[in-house]
Amino acid sequence: MGRIKTPALSLDAAQEQAALLILKRFLADRFELELGSFEVQELLDLFGREIAPHYYNKAIFDVQAHLKDRFESIESDLWALEKS
Numbered sequence: 001m002g003r004i005k006t007p008a009l010s011l012d013a014a015q016e017q018a019a020l021l022i023l024k025r026f027l028a029d030r031f032e033l034e035l036g037s038f039e040v041q042e043l044l045d046l047f048g049r050e051i052a053p054h055y056y057n058k059a060i061f062d063v064q065a066h067l068k069d070r071f072e073s074i075e076s077d078l079w080a081l082e083k084s
Contacts, residue, residue, distance in 0.1 A: 009048050009052040009053060009056060010048060011048070016044070019044055020037070020040050020041065020044055023040050023043060023044060024037075024040045027040070
């Protein structure tokens with residue numbers, strides 16, 4: 001059995017076009033690399049497939065931790081109201 005591939009996170013068409021322009025401009029300005037649309041698309045696909053899921057999972061973890069704290073606070077507040 002091979003490694004299970006993480007599904008790529010995807011952008012809508014407008015977001016993808018904006019991301020492609022940002023990448024293309026960054027590579028040109030910072031590294032003087034003039035890549036074509038296909039190469040920049042491959043780079044964006046790599047980020048979406050291999051890197052973005054790490055940011056997504058971190059964001060989910062952070063939200064879960066925040067919600068857990070909020071629910072505990074609400075539970076504590078409700079418990080205090082019951083005692084009154």
